Amino acid sequence: MKKWLLLVGVVIIVISIVAFNSKFYYPSLPVNSVSKREVLESLNDSSKEIVKIAEENGYDWFITRNEQGKAYENLKRMVSEKGWQFKNQEGSGFFFEKDDKKLIATTEMWTGNYVIVQIRKN
Template sequence: MEIRWLLIGVIAAVASIGFMNKWHYPSLPIESVTPREAIQKMNASELDLVEISRKGDEIWYIMELTKSGMEGIDDKIIAFLDGKGWSFTEKEGSGLFFEKDDERLIVSTEMWTKHYVLVRIPSQI
């Protein structure tokens, strides 16, 4: 009888530690950063769009979803790239299309959790 309660206590402790350490977040589509590190970078920054990984020809960012939803996320991405000289042309699904000179840029967004959105931007920005 005592062993059963000890086992229940150990399982509860491990579950609590895992939850506090963000083990409950889904995996990321990038290998260079853990979910916990991505959340820490987001929480440590005052920026809306926080870089979490730069690999090859793409840069991954994380954004926190607010009351304005995906429309607010899109607006912040558009403003960010407008500041870099890219003009927004259209949105199709989760892709935002931009143009600058004769170049075209496609930015994709992905709901990672109900609170966070991942943004993939080609490094040509």
């Protein structure tokens, strides 16, 4: 009986470790080419405030932390560094202009701690 309980305990521990490492408890991502774990590791391993996580379906995808609402400032700073000028925000869309071109960055909360950003590739 003790061997049986020990075996069940070991199985539960192994399953818990695998589940924790896979980050299954986070909501699904809007991109399919990377896992939740890879996305979080890329942000944690980077010294940048906003990190590119994927290129998929004609869009660049980024993630940033939402620490005290800084996520949107990180987005504006990143796009502005590429020569775009922030014009306005409507809902989750951020509108930028450069010369006669327009750029829209769409944001999505991913848990309470992270914001996912989608920008059409130019």
